[in-house]
Amino acid sequence: MTDFALARPLEIGESLTQSGVEDVFETNFGYQFKGITLRSPDAGRYLILLANEGEIYDDEFGQGDEFTYLGEGVREKGDQKETAANKALIDAIEDPLPIYLFTSTEGIDDYEYRGLVEVQDYEYVSDGARMVYRFQIKRLGISSWEGYQRTASEVEETTREPPSLTENSTEYTTAESKVRSSVFARKVKQRYDYRCAACGARRFSPEGNPEVEAAHIYPKSEDGPDDLRNGIALCKLHHWAFDRGWFSVDDDLGIIVREDAEQVVPEEIAILSEETLLTPSTDDLEPHSIYLQAHRRLHGFE
Known part of the structure; x- marks a missing residue:
């Protein structure tokens, strides 16, 4: 697991504008960020997931710890492809990396941080019109990657x-x-x-x-x-x-x-x-x- 440090700690439940998110991650998206955002700075790769309640992504978020997340790809362009972002989520099943979850309502510049998540499984299936990636995601209830690494190390040390x-x-x-x-x-x-x-x-x-x-x-x-x-x-x-x-x-x-x-x-x-x-x-x-x-x-x- 690669260490990754934010400009400042994030707290679960806090809301940020897009510029606020960019400040925390010390990056400039260059567009309205949505869906899966993959970044690979020197400190190590990470992903930002945005579960949007509008029409862009049909994410089945719900209120529980587990939910289904739709892969990257615009419906009008047909079948979803194995983009770098989709592949990063696939690879994260066996080799975890920081995945930060935000939720928002489409069109509103207000993003709520929901904490780190992990990818448990995925499938590539038809939604009736095209082939899509469906990722099974679990919310971990923890805000920082450093905290994740510390707990993971404790499991190893137990032996x-x-x-x-x-x-x-x-x-x-x-x-x-x-x-x-x-x-x-x-x-x-x-x-x-x-x-x-x-x-x-x-x-x-x-x-x-x-x-x-x-x-x-x-x-x-x-x-x-x-x-x-x-x-x-x-x-x-x-x-x-x-x-x-x-x-x-x-x-x-x-x-x-x-x-x-x-x-x-x-x-x-x-x-x-x-x-x-x-x-x-x-x-x-x-x-x-x-x-x-x-x-x-x-x-x-x-």
């Missing part, structure tokens, strides 16, 4: 400490928790090379997005921590099966399939019996026994 079964969420702000969860998910998937640790499947969408998901061994619902040793990458089916207790893992990473269920064990799960969980290349980030034992206790394997 150098003795593992703890639970994470006292009161130690973190809501924004810090969101960033920690985001970093955890991305790094777990990367460390397993986007391969399911149970079945070995490595599947991608037509756009190249991995199907694999990051699973907490000892779940977040039980205050399990965002410790990389508490994470494994699993395909969607085996993530569900693991969370539901269809199988667990012993301390030697052997897969244990449930044999006392009221339902017949699904074949896709039964074939895992006596197989060994795949592990990342870095030994110190293998699933830790404290979390494996807790998962077995939680689901009645011991």
